[in-house]
Structure formats: C-alpha cells, structure tokens
Amino acid sequence: MKRVGGWLNPSKSSLASSKSLTAIDEPHALQEAMRSASLILNDEMERAESELAQGTSPFHKLGRATTIFLRATLGFEKEIMEQASSRLADAEEAASDHRRRAMRDPSTARQSKIYPVGAEYALCHAETQLMSAVVGVLNESLTESLRGFYKLRKAFSTLQELVEAENRYLEKHVSSSHSSLASSNATSSGVLTPADTGSDDESLDFQDAEEDVGGARQPTPTDYQGHLDLPNVRDLKLQDNGKDASASDKAPVTVPSAASSDSTRLARTAYDELDFTTVTDDPIDIFIHSGTALCFGLLQLLLSMVPPAFSKLLSIFSFRGDRENGLRLLWKATAFKDNINGGMAGLITLGFHNAAIALCEIHSKEAYPEARIRALLSDMRSLYPKSFMWILEEARMLNADRKLESAVNLLTTGAGVSPLKQVEALRVFETSLSLMFLHRYQECADSWLKCVDLNNWSHGLYYYIAAACHVELYRISRDSDLAMAASHKEKAKKLFQTAHSQSGKKRFMARQLPLDIFIQRKFAKWTAKSRASGRDEVEVIGVSPLEEMIYFWSGFPRMASEQLQLSWDRLSWSDDSTRNPHWTDEPVDERALLSMLKATTLRCLDRQSEAQKVLAEDVFCYDLSQIKACPHADNWSLPVGHYEKAVCHWQEAGGQDGDRGKLQECSDELSKVEHWESFELDARIGLKLTTARETLRRIGIGHT
Incomplete structure (x- = not known):
C-alpha cells in the first residue's frame, strides 16, 4: 500500500485547528480526563459526559468517545452507533493532530524515557480506531464493516510500534540479566501488520496515513503472523500504582503451550515478576503501558471469536486471533483497574469468562479460573460500587453454578433500576x-x-420467545381450563405474528441476523403445516419452541435437576399420544430434534450412557438427506447431536486428565461437526466447538 506522509508533513491548517497541549499541561489533562472517565465504570455516564465536555484535550475527547461507545455496544441501537461514529471520528482527529505536532517539534513535546515522542497520542489514536472498528462491524452496512476492519489493521500497526519501543527500553535498562535474556528473542514483537498490497488500496477513499510513532520510518514486515507473541510485554507483572496487588492480580497466568520456544520461555522467566511501576512512575507512561495491554488483549480476543462464516472476510485483512494471548494481556491490564484502561479490561475479562467460557462444556480447568474471577469481581465492585455491570456478572456466575433462583432474586430484588438505559436493558435481558x-x-x-x-x-x-411461553401455558392448561387455554393460544398467535413482522429488519454486515432467519423459517413451517392439516398455527407446532430457545441460549447446563426434569416433561408432551395425538404425523426432522433435546437433558442429568443411546437410536438413525427432504426442515439436530455426543465422551473421561481413549472419541465426534456443511444457527455452538478443539489440542488429542 502506498504510504502517506501525513504524520510527518502535516498541513498548516490542521495544526491551527486547535490549541496543542504543552508538556507541562499534559499530565494534568490526562489525570483530569482519567478521573472523569472512571465514572463511566460506575454507571455515572451523565456526570462523566459533563466533566469530560469541559476539556478539549485528546484525552477528554477519548473519554467522551468511550462513553458513547459503551452505550452503542451495550444496546446495539442504530442512532447511538451513529453518534458513536461521529464522536470517535472527532477524538481520532484530535489525537492525530496532537501526534503530528509532537513529531513536528519534539523539543516542545513531552519527553518519555521509554516511548517515542507523541506515543500517548498514538495510543489515543489506536484506541479510537479500535472502537471505530467495532462500531463499524456492528453497523448494518457492509461498507462500514469493511472500513472497520481497515481501521483495525491501522490500530495493529500503531500498537506494534509502541510495544517495540517498550521492549527496546526494557532490554537496555531493566537489568543486565534481563537484557541478555530478552535480547535473544526480541527481534520482533510478534505483532506484524498485514503485508502492503501495492496499489490495490490506493483507490480506497478511507485511507489513513501509515505512520511511525517515532517519526522516522521503519521497515514494515512483509508477513502478518496474526497472533500476539510478546515475550517482553505480555508477561510483565502489572500492579496497581503504589498499591498492593489483589488476589486477582497475584493468581498465576495461564500456562503457555508446549510449543513455546526456549528463548520465549527465558524471556518469560526474566520478566514475570517485573512490576512496571518500578520501571516508571510517570502516569503518562503507565497510561500508555496499560492501554496497550488493553487494546492488544481486546484485539486478540475479538479476532479469536469471529464466527467461521466471516473468516473469508478476515482473510482479506490477514487477521487471526489468539485467545490465550488476548486474555493474558487483559489480565495484566486489570492490575491498573483504578484507571479506565484497567477498568475496561476488567469488564471485558469478566464478561468473556461469565458469558462465554462458563457456558462451554469442554474446556480446561485453567480456562475458567473461578477464584481469580471472583477476586476481580470483588475488586471491581469495591472500586465502582454504583455500577450494575458487576451485579450482572455476579448473576451470570450464579447461573453458571446452577443457582437460577438466586440469580433472579439478585437481578430483580437486589439490583433496583440502572440509570443507564442500555445497562437496564441488559439486566432485564439476563432476567x-x-x-x-x-x-x-x-x-x-x-x-x-x-x-x-x-x-x-x-x-x-423477544416477541418469539414470549409467544413460545404462551404455547407452553396453552399446552399445560388445555386439558384442565379451556378458557385459560384459549386465552394463551390467542396470545401466542398474536405474538408469533408480531415476531414474524418484526424479524428480518436488523442487519449485521448487510446480512439478516441468524435468529431472524430462524424465526421466519419456523413461521413458514407452521403456516404450511396449518394449511395442509386444517389446524391453526399453534396446534401444528411440534417440538417445544421454548426448549429450542433454551438450548440455543445454553440453558440446559445452567439448570438444576428440578428444572431439567421440567424440560424433560415439556419435551415429553410432544411424543405422548394421550396429550398429542398428532405426533405420528410429524416429519423426521421434528423427531430427530426432539430426541436430540432429550439426549441433552439426560446428559445434563449426568446420565451420559442413556443420552448416547437416545442419540444413536433416535437421532443418528436418520441421515442428512432425510432431514433436508422435510419441508422447511430443522437441519441442526444431526451436527449438534454429534457435539452432544462429544460432550458425553468428555464427561465420561472425567475431563482433561481422564481416559485418553474417551478423549479421542470426543475429538472424533468434534471432527464430524467441524466438517459438517453449514447448518442453521451454527454460530451458536461455534465458540463451544473452538474452545473444545483448542482444549483437546493442548493435551495432545488431535484428529485421527
């Protein structure tokens, strides 16, 4: 790609656009902005907005952009996303201008012993680009999504230079022993930008200058490695400035893979116990250090979670994530949880573990460090006691422990109402x-x-699940209270019709949401069955649509035995001829679906052998062609059935240290799902599948 020297040759008009911070004013501006921005983590958005609006520095503008960014990503509301895009663009421009000024006249800029001139603004610029990328990808426009990925690439480039500058300083100044160990493997940070693509990008109307942090151009690597292998930075022992580390900070990090090089292990040993505040007490340097860890960690985590359906798009930009490195960096950043960088890292780390990993059935013991997570949550609640986000995280942990009643009580009686609409929406959603x-x-x-x-x-x-609830109430009351049953049936009909009319309107990267496609297909299926049989839409519904939703939202592993028995009873209604005489008319896709959900219920009741018997006799007895031949077929029971069988083998083995034969059988079943053609809502088990495969790979269990 053609380089543009925008950083090194700024126009006079851009320099005159706003007053630049002096080296003397800068620390005060940062401290003021960071103090105000921390209010964001305490659900005091309005106060944060008000205080940050009083300043015009890039730090203040970054803080204001962060407030609207959080609103946008928590609520997915189009108008808020548009506001976020505008404010992020303003913050990005301010950081860009100040960075140019610092590089143009270094003698008047702040001097750091670690980072090059203008590095603090480079970080602000990278953070705004990262947030802009997330907003762009969440936007309904494919063009905006592509712009977002482009900004992601730019953020990588900037952050790489900050990392390398820090590495160079540590190698020279921390100690001679550290330097000798680190120098053997510090030829690259491991964070390489995608290769230049010649003139291909020159036609893009959203090009940015490809800058160097220090002003002097350095060679751009020709290959992008796609994963963060930062032996010097990622393993720093970060601690709160002048404070004792909490239990969450002292907990051991994830054990590196056996594939790590000898030099990387040496560097890790050299720097593991290094407290960065012993290297510098400069608040701006600490801001850069913690911010870089946050950004790199978030980038790696996001990229590792991208569904396979978007892998081709990511390949255009040569992106590949690394979950282990991402989480390691985020944990490091949480040591500075009393500033916005560390606080955001804490929010991301808790959310990922409690909303994603805790729901994966196949993972290592280290993947969910419960004691460390609880300590981090306790610290965050102490620092930011007004925030409802921590109540949400505590409720998610209760759900993962199968304490659903306690979670509901916490969310409904102990939480109150959040002053932030987007957080309140999350509270109601979790409830x-x-x-x-x-x-x-x-x-x-x-x-x-x-x-x-x-x-x-x-x-x-929302309307679809509400309607599904009334279907269950109709089925329960049909034989005992005809008036009540009729009322629930009518409500279900109206809500299903509303769900159908409301689905398909939202877009993600110019595509319909998968759940909207699912709802439209189900409605088409029931409509066709109704016309063919002469019965109404509620009467022709087969397998409980609510139990389907429970599966898609990972509800079965979170249920105690009483709730699992209720699920079994509701599923058994379908094939009980005394309650549902029309079951014999159901096509094979409904039969396979019912049996797969029953097998899942048995598996969660620790009845693995029975679950596997149901899968073998009542699910795998059908082949894919039979399923696909059904009108408006539910095509996901076979591949998901193989995933469920893999989980059975994992549980029978006793986990990662168990019977190797069973673990290999687990791997074999996962392979069947991995090689399956695209199926409905496959992204719902995508993260589970990826986590399972990585877990097995790390213990030496691979494909046969």
Missing part, C-alpha cells in the same frame, strides 16, 4: 433468560416484552 430456564412462563413472557421497550436489537426474538 428473562433466567426465567426462561426456570420455566416461569408468564413472568418470562412479560420480561421479554419489557425488552422491546428497552432495546431494539431484535424485537422479533
């Missing part, structure tokens, strides 16, 4: 999920309908 898993149908339906007023992410989904 709705827990009520769904508890089979508290009326409360669940009412709660999902509240989500409609709080968030516009997927109204179709």
Whole structure:
C-alpha cells in the first residue's frame, strides 16, 4: 500500500485547528480526563459526559468517545452507533493532530524515557480506531464493516510500534540479566501488520496515513503472523500504582503451550515478576503501558471469536486471533483497574469468562479460573460500587453454578433500576433468560416484552420467545381450563405474528441476523403445516419452541435437576399420544430434534450412557438427506447431536486428565461437526466447538 506522509508533513491548517497541549499541561489533562472517565465504570455516564465536555484535550475527547461507545455496544441501537461514529471520528482527529505536532517539534513535546515522542497520542489514536472498528462491524452496512476492519489493521500497526519501543527500553535498562535474556528473542514483537498490497488500496477513499510513532520510518514486515507473541510485554507483572496487588492480580497466568520456544520461555522467566511501576512512575507512561495491554488483549480476543462464516472476510485483512494471548494481556491490564484502561479490561475479562467460557462444556480447568474471577469481581465492585455491570456478572456466575433462583432474586430484588438505559436493558435481558430456564412462563413472557421497550436489537426474538411461553401455558392448561387455554393460544398467535413482522429488519454486515432467519423459517413451517392439516398455527407446532430457545441460549447446563426434569416433561408432551395425538404425523426432522433435546437433558442429568443411546437410536438413525427432504426442515439436530455426543465422551473421561481413549472419541465426534456443511444457527455452538478443539489440542488429542 502506498504510504502517506501525513504524520510527518502535516498541513498548516490542521495544526491551527486547535490549541496543542504543552508538556507541562499534559499530565494534568490526562489525570483530569482519567478521573472523569472512571465514572463511566460506575454507571455515572451523565456526570462523566459533563466533566469530560469541559476539556478539549485528546484525552477528554477519548473519554467522551468511550462513553458513547459503551452505550452503542451495550444496546446495539442504530442512532447511538451513529453518534458513536461521529464522536470517535472527532477524538481520532484530535489525537492525530496532537501526534503530528509532537513529531513536528519534539523539543516542545513531552519527553518519555521509554516511548517515542507523541506515543500517548498514538495510543489515543489506536484506541479510537479500535472502537471505530467495532462500531463499524456492528453497523448494518457492509461498507462500514469493511472500513472497520481497515481501521483495525491501522490500530495493529500503531500498537506494534509502541510495544517495540517498550521492549527496546526494557532490554537496555531493566537489568543486565534481563537484557541478555530478552535480547535473544526480541527481534520482533510478534505483532506484524498485514503485508502492503501495492496499489490495490490506493483507490480506497478511507485511507489513513501509515505512520511511525517515532517519526522516522521503519521497515514494515512483509508477513502478518496474526497472533500476539510478546515475550517482553505480555508477561510483565502489572500492579496497581503504589498499591498492593489483589488476589486477582497475584493468581498465576495461564500456562503457555508446549510449543513455546526456549528463548520465549527465558524471556518469560526474566520478566514475570517485573512490576512496571518500578520501571516508571510517570502516569503518562503507565497510561500508555496499560492501554496497550488493553487494546492488544481486546484485539486478540475479538479476532479469536469471529464466527467461521466471516473468516473469508478476515482473510482479506490477514487477521487471526489468539485467545490465550488476548486474555493474558487483559489480565495484566486489570492490575491498573483504578484507571479506565484497567477498568475496561476488567469488564471485558469478566464478561468473556461469565458469558462465554462458563457456558462451554469442554474446556480446561485453567480456562475458567473461578477464584481469580471472583477476586476481580470483588475488586471491581469495591472500586465502582454504583455500577450494575458487576451485579450482572455476579448473576451470570450464579447461573453458571446452577443457582437460577438466586440469580433472579439478585437481578430483580437486589439490583433496583440502572440509570443507564442500555445497562437496564441488559439486566432485564439476563432476567428473562433466567426465567426462561426456570420455566416461569408468564413472568418470562412479560420480561421479554419489557425488552422491546428497552432495546431494539431484535424485537422479533423477544416477541418469539414470549409467544413460545404462551404455547407452553396453552399446552399445560388445555386439558384442565379451556378458557385459560384459549386465552394463551390467542396470545401466542398474536405474538408469533408480531415476531414474524418484526424479524428480518436488523442487519449485521448487510446480512439478516441468524435468529431472524430462524424465526421466519419456523413461521413458514407452521403456516404450511396449518394449511395442509386444517389446524391453526399453534396446534401444528411440534417440538417445544421454548426448549429450542433454551438450548440455543445454553440453558440446559445452567439448570438444576428440578428444572431439567421440567424440560424433560415439556419435551415429553410432544411424543405422548394421550396429550398429542398428532405426533405420528410429524416429519423426521421434528423427531430427530426432539430426541436430540432429550439426549441433552439426560446428559445434563449426568446420565451420559442413556443420552448416547437416545442419540444413536433416535437421532443418528436418520441421515442428512432425510432431514433436508422435510419441508422447511430443522437441519441442526444431526451436527449438534454429534457435539452432544462429544460432550458425553468428555464427561465420561472425567475431563482433561481422564481416559485418553474417551478423549479421542470426543475429538472424533468434534471432527464430524467441524466438517459438517453449514447448518442453521451454527454460530451458536461455534465458540463451544473452538474452545473444545483448542482444549483437546493442548493435551495432545488431535484428529485421527
């Protein structure tokens, strides 16, 4: 790609656009902005906005951009995303201007013993680009998504230079022993930008200058490695400035893979116990250090979670994530949790573990360090006691422990109402999920309908689940209270119709949301069955749509035995001829789906052998062609059935240290899913599949 010397040759007009911070003013501006920005983590958004608006520095503008960015990513609301894009662009421009000025006249700029001139603004610039990239990808426009990936690439380039500058300083100044160990492997930070693509990018109307932090150009690597292998930076022992590290900071980091090189292990040993505040007490240097760890960690984590469906798009930009490195960096950044960088790292780390990893059935013991997570949550609640985000995280941990009632009580009686609409929407959303898993149908339906007023992410989904609750209430009351049954049937009909009319309106990277496609197909299936049989849409519904939703939202592993028994009873309604005489008319896709969900229920009740028998006799007895031949087929029971069988083998083995034969059988079943053609909502188990494969790979279990 053609380099543009925008950093080194700024226009006079851009330099005159706003007053530049002096080296004397800069620390005060940063301290003021960081103090105000920390209010964001305490749910005091309005106060943070007000205080940050009083300053015009790049730090203040970054803080204001962060407030609207959080609103946008928590709520997925289009108008908020548009505001975020505008404010991020303003913050990006301010950081760019100040960085140019610092590089143009270094003698008047702040001098750091570690980082090159203008590095603090380079970090601000990279952070705004990273946030802009996330907003762009969440945007409904494919063009904006592509712009977002381009900004992601630019952020990588800037952050790489900051890392290398820090590495060079540590090698020379920390100690002679550290220097000799680190020098053997410090030829590259391991964070390489994608190769230049000649003139191909010159036609892009959203090009940015490809700058060097220090002003002097350095060679750009020709290959992008895609993963962060930062032996010097990622393993620093970060601690709060002048404070004792909490238990969450002292906990051991994830053990590196056996494939690590000898030189990397040496460097890791050399720097593991290094407290960065012993290297410098300069608040701006600490801001750069913690911010770089946050950004690199988030980048790696996000890229490692991209669904396979978007891998081709990512390959254009040569991106590949590394979850282990990303989490290691985020944990390091949490040591500075009293500033916005560390606080954001804490929020991301807790959210990833409690909303993602805790729901994966196949993972190593180290993948979910419960004691460390609880310590981090305790620290965050102490530092930011007004925030509802920590209540959400505590509720998620209760759910993971199968304490659904306690989670609902915490969310409904002990939480109150968040002053931030987007956080309040999350509280109601989490409450709705827990009520769904508890089979508290009326409360669940009412709660999902509240989500409609709080968030516009997927109204179709909210109405659909509410309707599914009334289907269950109809089936329960049909033989005992005809009037009540008729009322629930009518409500289910109206809600399903509303769900159908509301689905398909949202877009992600110019595509319909997968759940919207699912809802539209289900409605088409029931409509066709209704016309063919002469019965209404509620009567022709086969397998419980609510139990399907419970599976898609990983509810079965979070249920105690009482709730699992309720799921078994609701599933058994379908093939009970005394309650549902029409089951014999159901096509094979419904039969396979019912049996797969029953097998999952048995597996979660620790009845693995029975679960496998159901899978073998009542799911795998059908082949894919039979399933696909059904009108508007539910095509996911076979591949997901193989995943469930893999989990059975994992549980029978006793986990990562168990029977190798069973673990190999687990791997073999995963391979079948990995090689399966695309199926409906495959992204719902994508993270589980990736986590399972990586877990097995690390213990030496591979494909046969």
